[in-house]
Every structure is written in structure tokens, then in C-alpha cells.
Amino acid sequence: MSKFSKKRGKASPAISTASLPDIIFMLLFFFMVVTVMRNSELLIDVVVPEATELQKLEQKSLVNYIYVGRPKEKYRNTYGTSPRVQLNDAFVKGSLENEIPIFLEKHRIKVPEAQRPRITTSLRVDGDVTMGIVQDVKTALRKSNQLKVNYSARIRAN
Amino acid sequence: MAKKSSRDRVNNEVNAGSMADIAFLLLIFFLVTTTIDVDKGITVKLPPWSEDEPDITKLNKRNVYSVLVNAQNQLLVRGDLANVDELRENAKEFIMNPQKKEDLAEKPTKAIISLKNDRGTNYKTYLEVYNELKAAYNELWDAECQRLYGVPYSEDLPIAYRKEIKKKIPFVLSEAEPTNFGEE
Numbered sequence A: 001m002s003k004f005s006k007k008r009g010k011a012s013p014a015i016s017t018a019s020l021p022d023i024i025f026m027l028l029f030f031f032m033v034v035t036v037m038r039n040s041e042l043l044i045d046v047v048v049p050e051a052t053e054l055q056k057l058e059q060k061s062l063v064n065y066i067y068v069g070r071p072k073e074k075y076r077n078t079y080g081t082s083p084r085v086q087l088n089d090a091f092v093k094g095s096l097e098n099e100i101p102i103f104l105e106k107h108r109i110k111v112p113e114a115q116r117p118r119i120t121t122s123l124r125v126d127g128d129v130t131m132g133i134v135q136d137v138k139t140a141l142r143k144s145n146q147l148k149v150n151y152s153a154r155i156r157a158n
Numbered sequence B: 001m002a003k004k005s006s007r008d009r010v011n012n013e014v015n016a017g018s019m020a021d022i023a024f025l026l027l028i029f030f031l032v033t034t035t036i037d038v039d040k041g042i043t044v045k046l047p048p049w050s051e052d053e054p055d056i057t058k059l060n061k062r063n064v065y066s067v068l069v070n071a072q073n074q075l076l077v078r079g080d081l082a083n084v085d086e087l088r089e090n091a092k093e094f095i096m097n098p099q100k101k102e103d104l105a106e107k108p109t110k111a112i113i114s115l116k117n118d119r120g121t122n123y124k125t126y127l128e129v130y131n132e133l134k135a136a137y138n139e140l141w142d143a144e145c146q147r148l149y150g151v152p153y154s155e156d157l158p159i160a161y162r163k164e165i166k167k168k169i170p171f172v173l174s175e176a177e178p179t180n181f182g183e184e
Helices: A002-010 A020-034 A073-079 A096-108 A113-118 A131-143 B002-010 B017-033 B084-096 B123-149 B159-168
Strands: A063-071 A084-087 A120-125 A148-152 B040-045 B064-069 B075-077 B080-082 B112-117 B173-175
Touching: A020 B017, A063 A073, A063 A096, A063 A131, A084 A096, A084 A131, A096 A131, A120 A131, A120 B040, A131 B123, B040 B123, B064 B084, B064 B123, B075 B084, B080 B084, B084 B123, B112 B123, B123 B159
Parallel strands: A063 A120, A120 A148, B064 B112, B112 B173
Antiparallel strands: A063 A084, A148 B040, B064 B075, B075 B080
16 A cells, blocks of 8 residues: 555656647548648639438549539629639630530549549539529530539438 | 766657647648538439430320429429429329329339420529439339338449349439520
8 A cells, every 4th residue: 555655656747748749640630631622712602402312422533513603792893693604713704615625624634544434523503593504514514425413412401 | 978968868858748739730720721511412414415306205195204394483294283392202103103093104114204494494493303303213212122122222232233223213314405484
């Protein structure tokens, strides 16, 4: 008994913080892995509709994004309020049928050849947009033979 | 020499106390920039582009489940006004035709869903309708899968199982070119 109390008395009261960096690093690595940097700044408002029959998009590198929506408040003076298509960081200026194939090709060359058939286009379309512009995008996609499409949506709580 | 050795004894370890601070800094940076939103959505396969319109008039009328969505976001299902809420059950009955009615699909493999909208149709409504039709099929696949294999249908099932089910109840949805109404 005396042996125990002696030892305890001598031990320093401070908790060793040597393992703290390890713990923090662990958290850090977790967040580094799950982080997806926003690759393009949105110039338009996109609130995707709700749906129930959703599928996850698995490999991020195989997905390209097309945004459709109305320009944000601060861009309304220059671009007006009618719905527009955004590819990467800029609005489509010319015709969709010319720009979408270029956009798709730019993404395609970054993907290994074996995985190219699995490329999916994610359409992030605002719920308040009319089908006309969406249809134009779909037609352009079909013409450039990009047939795997995902209508981005949020999950609806039942 | 003796002095140096004494110094070595004191500082033979790098002070790791600030390591935590550095890690914290990085951690907070990543915490702020992280957006954990998994991309989810309804996956569809578009038909390949062809110049001429497919002719669906040759199809037997009883096998076609036509859904029209107009620019006022109203639904016309097989010639009658309908509500989105009833669409799922209605489509399921049409596909399976459990009572072998004369005007519903002969069998699930022959059923075709035809979806047509105006250019002025709201995207939200369109997706809602699409979602309901997809849901009808998902529920049928689920029921079929339970009957055959005793497990609910999911994308994780072996591919042979999924093929078997999709052969019995194929998802055939044809989308016509939209009509030019209500474009803004």
C-alpha cells in the first residue's frame, strides 16, 4: 500500500499532451479526405427539386456538372433574369450545341480511356426553370453522345 | 565540451506542444471548406440522337401509358386529367394489370410509358412526374425481387438478379420532343 501511494505522489500531475497532435492529425486527415473543393463558383441560383428515387453518384472524377438556373442577384444587371446554362465558371455565350461538346471533351480527356463509358453528366437544374432550356441541354447531350445523365435532386422526407 | 553535453541532455526532444496548434489550424481550415453533400439524383439514360422521330402509332394503344404535362403543370394521363399523387399507383396497375383488364398493358414487357411535356413546363413538375414513374417501377422491382429471392431490390444485388428482374419488368420510358408552348 505504501508503495503505491509513494509512486503516485512523485508522478507529475500534468497530463501528457504528446498524443494530442496525433488525435488532431487524425481528424485533419479525415476532413482532408472528405473535403470536396467547390471547383466552380456558381453565377446562378440553383435549388434542385426534391425527389425520392435517388441514386448516389459514385466516382466524382467521372462526373461533370452542368448548371441551369437564373443569374444571381448581383449578376442580374449584366445577364438579365432569364434562365441560363453555366459550364465550369462561365455562362454559355454561344449556342449550347457548340459549347457542350467542347465542355464534355475537355472533361473526357482527363479520364482514363477504360472508364470513359462510365462518365455521367449531372444536371443541377433549378426547380423553377422551364423545360425548354433543359430540353435544349438534353438535346445537345444526346447529339454529343453523352447519354448517362443524372438529374440532381435532394431527398424528400416522407 | 562538458557544457554542450549538458545542453544536449536538456533539449534532446523537440517541443511538440505547438504541433497541436498547427494541426488545429489546418483542421479548422478543412472544417470550414468541407461540404459533405453527396451528389444524389435520378439517373436516366437518354436515347441516342436520331434525326427522325420514332413512330409510336404502330403500337397497340392498350400498351401505351401516355403522360402529358402542359405549360400550366397539369397532368393528362391516358386522356384524363390526373393528379401527381395518384400517378404511382395508377402506373403500377397499368404495368402489371393484375385483373387482366382489356385496356391496360398486355404484360409488363410490352408496357411503354410515354412522357411528353411543353417547353413551358416547370422543371420541378417534370422531375416530380418522372420520379413517380420511376418509383412505380422501383416498387414493382422490389415486389418481384421479394417474391423471387426474398430480399428487397437494391443496386447492391448481384447483376444476374437485377438482369432477371429487369427482363421481366423492363423500364421503358419514351420521351417525345416537347411542344413549343409557354416558353418564357
